[in-house]
Amino acid sequence: MSGLFHQGAKLQTFITRFKIYDKEQIPAFREQAEGRLQAVPDTDRQDELGQLARSFNAMAQQITGLVEGLEQKVAERTKALEEITEREQKLRESLHAELMKAGKEQRSMLPPDIEQERLALRIIYEPSMHVSGDFCGYHWLEKGDILFGYIIDVTGHGAASALQTAAINVMIQENLHAGFSLAEGMVELNKRIGSYLRDDTMVAACCFQLDFKRQELSYIAAGITEFFISSALVKGRLKTFGSFLGLSDQPEFEVLTMPIAAGDIICFYSDGIADQFVEAGSLPVNAAFDEVVEGVRNAAGIGVLRDDCTAMCIKIIM
16 A cells, blocks of 8 residues: 555656646546545546556556455454354353352362351361362261361362362272371371372371360371461460471371360361461450351451462360
């Protein structure tokens, strides 16, 4: 098109030089010079103006053909892009629906809250996305005298992490059926995870037992850095130690114990909540159980912007 404007400029010079003021031809030339490609009249003339008119008409036909070809190609590519966009949108909608379904299935696998004469237990579960790399659960052992509980925290918060979490959950169930102690179960879990997960995957876990006959809490941590307790002996965030699962053939795990009594409040949680406590402060140590649960829930609501958040809050009633 720039060539056309250049020719228009030459035309203006030509008109000025020869002082041609043809009322039919000059407007047509100007229309072409301004990009409106209409045929120039009097192309049968044998003078220089007729030759210029024929040249301009040929150029106009070529440009018109080029523009029409480009418009067709643009229309074809636009249609193709629309079809690709439509397919991609349907795929995104399908994936979103599948993730929503998987998230509901994952949540349905969580055990219910507990409200009984020995304890009250509340589960807080907030995936950062539709599915979570966190999970928690509990089982009654020794005919209901011991409550075994656990929290799993796998790096990431998407479909791959959720699948890995489900696999680890199965491993924990198998360890329970095998009758392993807390220490034996964590060592076995470490061994199996080391051969199962990718090198870039980090797995943290915490397992505990509440023995109501002995009135004792036992716990073991692997990558979970802390939990909260409010009791006569300990108040506040209690640090835990233990390497992530699957990183070493000789991991450092230790089972620790402490007495429990009626009125004690204990909260185990994943890193999404622990990180929030580091930034915004911990829970009140002398608060009622419902206040503590609400504090953990609020921390999960903020921490979920960056990570999955899971917690098990327990009040000992005895």
